[in-house]
Amino acid sequence: MLDTDLFERVLDTQECQRQLEYIRRNDTLLMAQFFDAGIRVPRGILLGNLADLGNYHQCLGIHEEVDDMSIEGKYCMIRIPTNQNLQLESSFEKYQSNFDPRTLRLHSITTEKLVEYNSNIKKLRSTFGGEFADFRTDQGSPLSGLQFSLALCVPKVCTTEETITGLLFNLTSVGLEYEDRYCRLPNDKPWAPVDYIAVNGTTPYCLSPRRQPNVQKRISRSDPKEANEIFISFSALTNCRRLLVIKTDPNNIQCVDGIRSLAIFWVIVAHVFQTISFNIANPMYAFEWIQQYKSIWIFSATLTVDTFFLLSGLLLVFITAKKLTGKQLIKNLPFFYLNRLLRMFPVLAAVVLYEASFSNRVADGPLWPMLVGNSVHKCRTFWWTTLLHLQNFINPEEACLGLTWYLAIDVQLHILSPIVLFWVLGRSRVTAWAAVIAAAVASISASTIYMFTREGIEENNYILYYVNILTRAPPFLFMIANSDFNNRTLVTLLASSLRPLWALCLGWIIFVCVTGYGGPINWFLSLNIWKIPARISYAMYLIHISIMFTIYSTKLQPVYFSIGSAMFDVFGFLWITMFVSFFLTGLIDAPFAILFKKLFEYVLKKPDSNKKTRIEQSNQNDNVQNGNTVTNNNM
Numbered sequence: 001m002l003d004t005d006l007f008e009r010v011l012d013t014q015e016c017q018r019q020l021e022y023i024r025r026n027d028t029l030l031m032a033q034f035f036d037a038g039i040r041v042p043r044g045i046l047l048g049n050l051a052d053l054g055n056y057h058q059c060l061g062i063h064e065e066v067d068d069m070s071i072e073g074k075y076c077m078i079r080i081p082t083n084q085n086l087q088l089e090s091s092f093e094k095y096q097s098n099f100d101p102r103t104l105r106l107h108s109i110t111t112e113k114l115v116e117y118n119s120n121i122k123k124l125r126s127t128f129g130g131e132f133a134d135f136r137t138d139q140g141s142p143l144s145g146l147q148f149s150l151a152l153c154v155p156k157v158c159t160t161e162e163t164i165t166g167l168l169f170n171l172t173s174v175g176l177e178y179e180d181r182y183c184r185l186p187n188d189k190p191w192a193p194v195d196y197i198a199v200n201g202t203t204p205y206c207l208s209p210r211r212q213p214n215v216q217k218r219i220s221r222s223d224p225k226e227a228n229e230i231f232i233s234f235s236a237l238t239n240c241r242r243l244l245v246i247k248t249d250p251n252n253i254q255c256v257d258g259i260r261s262l263a264i265f266w267v268i269v270a271h272v273f274q275t276i277s278f279n280i281a282n283p284m285y286a287f288e289w290i291q292q293y294k295s296i297w298i299f300s301a302t303l304t305v306d307t308f309f310l311l312s313g314l315l316l317v318f319i320t321a322k323k324l325t326g327k328q329l330i331k332n333l334p335f336f337y338l339n340r341l342l343r344m345f346p347v348l349a350a351v352v353l354y355e356a357s358f359s360n361r362v363a364d365g366p367l368w369p370m371l372v373g374n375s376v377h378k379c380r381t382f383w384w385t386t387l388l389h390l391q392n393f394i395n396p397e398e399a400c401l402g403l404t405w406y407l408a409i410d411v412q413l414h415i416l417s418p419i420v421l422f423w424v425l426g427r428s429r430v431t432a433w434a435a436v437i438a439a440a441v442a443s444i445s446a447s448t449i450y451m452f453t454r455e456g457i458e459e460n461n462y463i464l465y466y467v468n469i470l471t472r473a474p475p476f477l478f479m480i481a482n483s484d485f486n487n488r489t490l491v492t493l494l495a496s497s498l499r500p501l502w503a504l505c506l507g508w509i510i511f512v513c514v515t516g517y518g519g520p521i522n523w524f525l526s527l528n529i530w531k532i533p534a535r536i537s538y539a540m541y542l543i544h545i546s547i548m549f550t551i552y553s554t555k556l557q558p559v560y561f562s563i564g565s566a567m568f569d570v571f572g573f574l575w576i577t578m579f580v581s582f583f584l585t586g587l588i589d590a591p592f593a594i595l596f597k598k599l600f601e602y603v604l605k606k607p608d609s610n611k612k613t614r615i616e617q618s619n620q621n622d623n624v625q626n627g628n629t630v631t632n633n634n635m
Contacts (some may be wrong), residue, residue: 001376003190007183010074012253016158019071023155030071031167033062037073038153038265039099039168043556045106048114048283050082051558054151056366060186064155072156076183076365079146080176082106087175087509097169101176104148110284112155149181151366156185182369189360190424194380198357230245239586242537246528254316255513256311257534258525263307264537268544269575270301272570275548279367281558289563305406311505312410314510316337316417317424326425329418335600340414344407345387346592347584351542352386352400355379359546372553375546378402392469403545407470532582539581539589547576557561566584 023031037059037095040054044431054075062073083105106114160180165171248254251486280286289295320329329336356379361370385391389408391399399405423435513522533540551573559565 001189001192001373002182002184003188006185006188006190010156010185011159012157015069015163016155016162017166019069019155019157020163022066022069023071024167027064027066030064032156033058034073034153034163034167035099037062037075037151037481039150041100041103042148042150044281044558045103046110047281047285048110048117048287049281049558050114050147051149051279052056052151053077053555053557054365055554056151056364059151059153060184073505074154074158074185076152076154076160077366078150078152078160079179079180079181080104080150080178082111082146082148084177085175087173101169106146111146113284113287117283118146123235133537154183162192184366184369192380194353194356198277198353199477234591236587237584237591240583241583243532243586243590246531248528253314253510253514255510255518255522255525256315258527258530259307259510260311260537261530262532263304264533264540265574266301266304267541268574269570270304271545271548272297272573273298273566275431275545275567276559276561276566276569278371279552279555279558281560286561289561303498304501306502307336307506308406309410309413310506313417314507316414317421320421321425324425326422327369329422333418336418337415337444339596339600341389341413342596347539347542347589348401348407349387350584350588351539352379352383352548354543355401355546356383359550363550363554366556367553370553371549371630372546375400375549381579401542401545403541405411412469440500445496448497491527524630533578534573536585539584542618543580543584544573547580548573 022036037055039054040052041047056075059073059075062071064071080101084101086101152160152163154160157167159169160178160183164176169176277286290299324332355375359378360376378398380390382395382398383396383400383402386400386404386408390409391402392405392412393407396402396405420435420439426432444487509518509521509525512518513525516522518525572577
């Protein structure tokens with residue numbers, strides 16, 4: 001979020017002309033600084049690169065005190081349509097700069113490939129929602145993507161038009177058309193109410209009683225047991241240590257940790273490739289790679305979502321069956337729903353607050369307004385739809401943390417689950433199987449009918465299909481990535497059947513692992529190395545996009561895409577995400593898990609006096625047996 005009023009306040013036409021006159025006549029070094037940090041023809045036009053980001057920090061670092069003037073740099077981005085018919089005057093050659101508008105032309109073959117690339121990338125990005133919308137182009141037409149995005153370093157008091165005319169050439173006589181996108185100045189991120197809320201809200205947490213041993217000692221004397229549980233639950237050191245403790249419980253489904261860990265890794269890999277496409281230096285190579293089947297492992301990553309849906313449903317039944325019968329479930333429905341919502345809320349609220357406030361200040365760069373700034377705006381506007389899990393119905397493309405559409409659908413399915421769960425928890429196996437099969441057939445039938453009858457799904461895939469609770473996000477983009485493939489019937493059949501087939505295959509793997517027939521697959525998925533990533537997977541899912549946007553928005557030039565460099569970024573983001581998520585889980589998720597457990601014990605008047613509340617119950621057994629923490633499956 002930028003201070004737009006600041007950009008208007010600093011403009012001064014008369015002062016601008018004085019500064020431009022001085023730069024042009026008296027200070028060639030200062031002029032060179034503006035030119036060097038600003039506009040030039042992009043390198044790699046034949047590879048499809050239409051962007052040059054200049055040098056953001058160099059431009060904003062210009063500050064010269066000369067005579068009675070203070071000349072400062074202002075970084076701006078402009079958009080120039082390709083292949084303009086320019087009328088350059090004969091005197092143009094006298095201008096010594098890095099920019100020659102006559103070279104802003106594309107070969108017909110390059111144009112054709114870029115149009116096709118933009119058309120395909122639009123389809124691919126639509127699957128990942130508002131966070132992956134193409135900030136550089138109008139999504140209405142692939143042709144609109146054929147515009148150069150160029151940086152321009154101008155004096156602070158000037159507009160881009162005044163600077164181009166005063167230092168480069170006469171815009172009117174040349175006939176160059178362009179549009180302003182945005183400008184940046186130092187300290188142009190004003191404080192908003194959410195920033196004060198974030199600062200004031202985190203301060204009491206940092207100064208909580210766990211950091212006040214004298215208070216803890218006094219309370220311990222009055223009620224040692226309760227004080228010990230509550231205070232230890234807010235001990236960052238204790239929580240983090242317990243997250244690292246690895247114990248094997250034979251009553252757990254061991255292979256689930258491996259499946260969950262590999263699934264969240266797959267999500268991060270796919271999102272790295274998607275984020276790189278925002279600022280890519282060689283779209284032609286990327287387009288050719290997309291067309292090949294060797295890229296299927298990236299574009300089929302949307303199947304990962306169905307992995308989490310499967311795990312969520314599986315563990316819901318596994319956990320509830322240990323505690324309740326069908327009648328008990330109906331009797332305790334308010335607590336059944338409240339438990340689910342409360343367990344998801346703390347980490348989700350923390351990440352939403354970070355996204356709306358702190359994320360806007362952790363770094364800066366030329367792409368900040370489009371990546372991080374765009375996300376900040378969405379979270380300041382539609383934070384409530386995310387916290388209420390309505391983001392797949394209300395402005396889904398403008399949702400705060402767009403990837404949380406999955407949480408919304410998972411919560412909505414959780415609300416509907418007692419309709420089937422009541423029969424599953426009964427004593428009759430026949431009734432249980434009949435209920436499950438009937439629900440599965442009804443779901444697949446409804447999804448298939450919807451897919452064949454609903455018009456416009458290909459054009460509006462994200463809203464009508466991907467975040468639709470009816471279809472539950474069945475993936476099919478690895479098919480439509482091939483621009484020559486247009487068999488709508490086959491695509492629709494795949495879209496409606498591939499998701500349940502994937503879930504069925506994974507369910508079979510889990511079944512054979514549990515029954516002792518998994519062999520090396522069960523050994524691999526049950527390794528202890530998967531336990532820690534599984535415990536922090538919920539936090540990893542929520543925070544990894546913010547980390548990627550922060551890093552890539554500071555890039556000073558388009559990124560040259562290759563599989564090797566992309567995978568290098570993948571491993572870097574995996575480690576950073578796990579590091580951040582580890583502490584996010586230890587500081588927020590773990591203590592609130594214990595507090596909510598104690599709260600429900602108190603409300604239900606059924607305190608467990610024989611067991612101590614342990615982080616292992618809320619984290620280690622997080623996703624396999626503790627009914628309070630099913631949400632950590634939800635990716």
